[in-house]
Amino acid sequence: MVLSPDFSSAPNLRAALLANREQALTQLYRQAFPPVRRHICGHGGxxxxxxxxxxxxxxxxxxxxxxxxxxxxxxxxxxxVGISRNLWRHELRRRARLPHEALPDDPGPLAADAASETEETRFAVLDYVEQLGAKCKSMLLAFYYFQQPLTQIAADHDYRSVRSATVQKFKCLERLRESVRAAFRTETIEY
Known part of the structure; x- marks a missing residue:
């Protein structure tokens, strides 16, 4: 019986990679590639x-x-899996910025516009999160995307208590909501 290596801590992972890189990478591939493939194939890849x-x-x-x-x-x-999701999100954004003529097998301008609008809508909130600043972005992603507990977020972001982290998360969320509302008001006024 072969035990799988313990990759739950950075020192263990580092030691495994330095001792037998091929075996460690193969084990990581077996564990992490299937969910990454499911995610990317399920999101247009x-x-x-x-x-x-x-x-x-x-x-x-x-x-x-x-x-x-x-x-x-x-x-x-x-x-x-988290790194892969972020890389895929960035790749989708990059593809959305390409001119439609550069895309292979372009189905036509109407279908391209519809696909572009769908992708823009899907990632619009992420653009607003990017504008919040590093600390708010990190906190909101940790809580909502990575679903980390507030105790861990408080420790990772150097807050003195969970309550302080909760208050800061709320303020960041309110800033995000206000940015989206302001953008929506601007768009509705322009039309």
Whole structure:
């Protein structure tokens, strides 16, 4: 019986990668690639896209682990899935900015406009989150996207208490809501 390596902490992962890189990467691939492939294929990507994104995520994880800059708050496979989701989101944004003529097998201007509007709507809130600033962005993503408990968020963001983190999260959320409302008011006035 072969036990799978413990990749729940950065030192364990670093040691495994330095001791036997091929075995450690193979184990990470087996654990994390299936959910990444499901996510990307379910969000407009192909199996090839999933492989490309996952390989990029593996490189990021590897460089951070071996370089000693990796801090894990969950398992390495969960971390890989999170990196892959972020990379895929950025790839979708990049593709949305490409001129429609540059896309292969362009189905026509009406279908391209509809697809562009759908993607723009889907990622519009993420654009507003980007504008909030690093601390608010980090906190909201940790709470809503990574579903971290407020105790962990308070510790990670150097708040003295969970209550302080809760208040700050609420303020960040209110700033986000106000940004969206202001943009909506501007758009409705223009039309």
């Amino acid at each position: 192909s199996a090839e896209d999933a492989q490309d994104i996952f390989h990029d995520a593996l490189v990021i994880l590897y460089e951070q682990a071996v370089g000693g800059t990796l801090t894990l708050t969950s398992s390495a496979s969960t971390y890989l």
